[in-house]
């Protein structure tokens with residue numbers, strides 16, 4: 001559902017941002033649009049200006065330019081709405097909770113102050129989605145870092161935002177706490193039809209969560225668009241990363257009880273992964289295929305332990321280090337989704353690989369980049 005005051009559905013906000021200015025010696029120039037659905041990652045190295053851009057969108061700091069949110073002008077040459085008049089929820093790196101209130105007190109605090117008051121139905125949904133039921137009576141001082149962030153997220157949703165801004169909400173947490181909270185984040189945008197602008201410098205988080213990506217380098221937005229398009233764009237540099245990977249949408253079409261394998265439809269081709277059960281049939285999943293797990297052959301291999309072979313066409317071949325090449329591949333079938341293979345220059349020369357060649361891509365390991373059920377870890381199969 002869409003969070004809305006007084007039970008009235010509110011349209012989620014997309015963003016149209018064009019901001020420039022200085023923060024001390026640091027200059028920012030950010031122009032991008034964000035769709036009104038899903039998770040858009042604001043990605044860049046530490047110190048590249050992500051937080052500065054996020055805070056300016058929220059109106060917490062002032063840069064010149066415009067911020068349009070859906071049909072609302074949050075900022076332009078003539079107007080500057082203060083933060084409390086922008087229909088947004090903001091989740092910081094460290095959850096800033098009211099220490100003197102219980103978990104329940106923190107949750108309803110924001111809702112009480114919002115125009116429609118407390119929406120009991122939404123409160124119950126938030127408690128369920130974020131598994132906050134058992135924590136409600138607890139003092140916030142007794143919560144773990146992950147639990148505190150879940151409360152902070154719940155409190156932000158209950159203020160009826162039309163857009164959520166999250167600034168590295170997992171950065172203060174250890175691996176275990178991150179793994180605990182990621183499944184909640186995965187379901188958040190969909191469950192509440194709430195678009196999320198998500199700041200992170202962790203590509204692993206982004207591969208799991210983001211639908212779209214905005215790249216920030218030295219204060220400038222250098223590219224933006226759908227996640228997989230960016231991950232497989234030869235010009236953007238992800239493809240040369242040692243763990244370069246593509247993230248592709250697939251649908252679970254079956255489950256083999258005897259082998260424990262889920263069958264997925266990927267662009268009309270079939271992929272098998274370690275499955276969790278028949279309950280997943282019909283669900284959308286994202287598959288992560290790392291370039292170094294993909295090998296190429298002119299003929300399909302029959303006597304091999306590799307389970308997944310895909311029909312592909314070579315789109316481009318680019319250098320990726322001294323001995324290796326990144327081969328950009330398009331999947332046969334509707335949509336022509338792209339992924340990469342990392343091969344040695346020697347193998348590429350032996351097979352005389354060239355753009356336009358039709359080949360078989362053998363995938364040594366495919367993993368689900370989303371958790372099938374809350375708390376479940378990434379699955380993979382060979």
Ligand SMILES: Nc1ncnc2c1ncn2[C@@H]1O[C@H](COP(=O)(O)OP(=O)(O)OP(=O)(O)O)[C@@H](O)[C@H]1O
Pocket residue numbers: 023024025026044045046047048049050051052053201
């Ligand atoms: N108020 C300010 N005055 C002066 N410099 C600032 C101010 N705010 C930010 N900066 C500088 O702007 C640069 C970008 O900082 P910012 O926090 O936006 O980057 P970031 O990409 O979010 O980094 P991180 O991932 O480490 O949080 C840094 O060099 C920072 O020191």
